[in-house]
Amino acid sequence: MADIHVEEFYKDVAIALVQLYGVFPRRVNLFVEDIAGPDEPDEFGLHSKRHMACFGALLWLQEEGLLRYVDTIRQEALDQAVLTHAAFVRLSAPAPAPLNQLVTPSSQPSEGQLPPSVQQDLSTYIHLIRRALKSGHSGRISQIVQATFFADRNR
Incomplete structure (x- = not known):
């Protein structure tokens, strides 16, 4: 059995790829909350580990050449995200x-x-x-x- 964070990673990646494929080739904002669910930052403004893991998965997709984006919107979304040719x-x-x-x-x-x-x-x-x-x-x-x-x- 895989570690729970690895299973969540695969689910986050799957949801992100499906969302981007569904609008390809249009660029869209990809929100962490739409993938991992709602998150309330703590009293210091820090997101939960779950939220940050999902955000990390999205960044990983870019690092691995599966998506591109223009910028991040804080730690809440990728701005103007689109699948790469290889991913499509x-x-x-x-x-x-x-x-x-x-x-x-x-x-x-x-x-x-x-x-x-x-x-x-x-x-x-x-x-x-x-x-x-x-x-x-x-x-x-x-x-x-x-x-x-x-x-x-x-x-």
Whole structure:
């Protein structure tokens, strides 16, 4: 079992990538509260560890070349954030079949019953991330995000 802060990291990253993919190529402000939930700074104006971990995850995404932004809005948001080319291509790529089976509910139609264009769309990394987030299962979220990050290293 992973440390809770690592599981929260994967969930924060997944939510941020889904938000940015949903508005691509438009630049948007990416707020920590929209990802990690509300936070009340303490009497000294300091944010909680959870809030700062999420903010750190967003900065990490930039450092790893998955998003760009113009500036930070204090420690509350990234101003004018957008996915990089590499992130957009990775999220739009089809994932290997074993990953699809990991997050595909058994109630969905089998692959042969769907048109090829729909099958292709449902097999992308971004779609799998969305389904994992919807499931709320932290293990699935972690596995899909890890597979997304390391997809190009396994080829």
